[in-house]
Amino acid sequence: MSANNTSGTILIRENTLLPAGLAVDSEVFLSGWRIIKNLDCSTLVRNTERANWNFFYLAGETRATVLGRDRLGTLRRAVRRVLAKQEGQKFNSLEITKVVPKRFLGIPFLSVTAHSRHIQQGIGLVPAKDSVLRMPAAPSGEVATRQYAALISSP
Numbered sequence: 001m002s003a004n005n006t007s008g009t010i011l012i013r014e015n016t017l018l019p020a021g022l023a024v025d026s027e028v029f030l031s032g033w034r035i036i037k038n039l040d041c042s043t044l045v046r047n048t049e050r051a052n053w054n055f056f057y058l059a060g061e062t063r064a065t066v067l068g069r070d071r072l073g074t075l076r077r078a079v080r081r082v083l084a085k086q087e088g089q090k091f092n093s094l095e096i097t098k099v100v101p102k103r104f105l106g107i108p109f110l111s112v113t114a115h116s117r118h119i120q121q122g123i124g125l126v127p128a129k130d131s132v133l134r135m136p137a138a139p140s141g142e143v144a145t146r147q148y149a150a151l152i153s154s155p
Helices: 041-050 072-085 141-153
Strands: 009-013 026-030 033-036 054-067 093-104 107-120
Touching: 009 026, 009 041, 026 072, 041 054, 054 072, 054 093, 072 093, 072 107
Parallel strands: none
Antiparallel strands: 009 033, 009 093, 026 033, 054 107, 093 107
């Protein structure tokens, strides 16, 4: 893969659960991340939705700029920086949306823009077991009666 033609490229975290029947051809790009070779982003979205799964697009772009010529090694360093900026976020895919080689005073550098993506079966982006917001337990009948009595008897 060359760094020249990478816009719309999807990286997927290794061991990501995918829908049954979704044939994805990939190769190692970085440690723990694979690059999808046989599907572009729109085809991957369609095939994922056809299997009744979801391919979320997380708002907010992440950018990284690294020194070096427009080569694969430079692109890997830039993507590694993008992933480092998103450390701790729970996502399993990354879409490279823009790669721009530039020069400043003759020094080459590469600017990469990416968006987090997430493939999962459910429609809620955060799994229920990981949710922080939960309904509080209902108070017992005696406690609820006292709280109600206190409310109606206050002036």
